[in-house]
Amino acid sequence: MSDQMSRITLARRPEGAPVQDDFKLETGALPEPGKGEVLIEVTHLSLDPYMRGRMDDAKSYAESLEIGDTMTGQGVGRVLKSNADDFAEGDTVTGMTGWASHATLPASVLRKLDGSVPASTALGVLGMPGLTGWVGLHKYGNPKAGETLVVGAATGPVGSMVGQLAKSLGLRTVAIAGGEEKCRIATETFGFDAAIDHHAHDDAKSLRAAIAEAAPDGVDIYWENVAGQLIEAVLPLMNVHGRIPICGMVAWYGGDNIAEENQLPAMWRSILVNRLQVTGFIIFDHWDEFPEFLADVGPKVEAGEISYLEDVAEGLENAPEAFIAMLKGGNMGKQVVKL
Incomplete structure (x- = not known):
């Protein structure tokens, strides 16, 4: 040694x-x-x-x-x-x-x-990222069969957990990912109903149109871990009483555009008009739920039911x-x- x-x-x-x-x-x-x-x-x-x-x-x-x-x-x-x-x-x-x-x-x-x-x-999948997806979806997403969920960074460990759990509960799941290969993995490996390549869209308006096509009944749950252009695209598509669990904002971690004042009024108005429930959460507040998470998800990973x-x-x-x-x-x- x-x-x-x-x-x-x-x-x-x-x-x-x-x-x-x-x-x-x-x-x-x-x-x-x-x-x-x-x-x-x-x-x-x-x-x-x-x-x-x-x-x-x-x-x-x-x-x-x-x-x-x-x-x-x-x-x-x-x-x-x-x-x-x-x-x-x-x-x-x-x-x-x-x-x-x-x-x-x-x-x-x-x-x-x-x-x-x-x-x-x-x-x-059986650590902090998996726990984040499991806690956030169940506790703050309040998913219901027949609803539509949109999740960014969908092939990452958090997004893929959220998508698979939501799909198993009967939701329509829409993945946002970067590149054709990630979109393929989102649908073929993680079972998303639709996948959108955000690299193919130059602005929020274009991305919004693609999301609207993939989510014709609107968006009930938007899983926020990206922010940036994606939140601008999704907010106007949120249904009344929609839910937005926030666990991250990787697009803004460098400090760029984190407080563009011209965006805030429109975003705030969407939250009010559609009576959205927007909840930020930190997974370190939920470590007491880890045993329950392992008991639920561990056997599913071992059996290949969660990829x-x-x-x-x-x-x-x-x-x-x-x-x-x-x-x-x-x-x-x-x-x-x-x-």
Whole structure:
């Protein structure tokens, strides 16, 4: 076993979209686990859009990273050393390891994986993204058979979960994705009734026309994780008493156009006139529902009733490049880094 570890740190705060120079690869001594802790050799890392917000020095629902901190994130790995009764060498576990080859964490914040499905699923379909889709749709989407749902980033781990759950409940599901291949995957792999390539539309008006054609009865639920041009396109199509769960706005994570005043009055009026229910939620407020989520969705994933895709980057040193590409829609499915 090597006595060295590697990690990716925040080298500087991004100005707009992150670039390579905002990250730094560092090496150092292997950490030693304290009492009640375990030493983990990380095998897979999760890359998620929320990490972009942690790179800024701005008030949010979680503390910002400091310059020099290890980039935050969930990982999966093997226990190398254990000073905790419930974990043994060789166990496969998941926890907030950060972007690092090794991590020491308290046993209380780790979950042991049983091997019934690939360990990497704990980062996506059976992890935080899957839970986000499951909680948000049921609790804030209030889906009803016969309704129509539109979801952006539909082939990602959250959007694909939302679409598949909604379809199983009898809704018409419309995917918004970037590119012909993603649209094909949305319908063929994830079962969406229709898929629209937003790259084929130069403005919100054109995109709105395409959505209206795919959703002739209007939109009852719009799953908001993209914002930008898509929210402009969808809002006028919302039915009375429609619901909009908001879990992200990746199009605005670089700070561009986040407060274009000319858009706000029209958007606000749509919310009023159509009596929309718009609910922002943060999944970290719902961790107590994780066991119920696993009990419901776990067997369906194991049986192949819920599909998932993973886009795997190789090597810790390539995590920044994969993260930058993901924020621009360059991933195909859940973005994972294999160490």
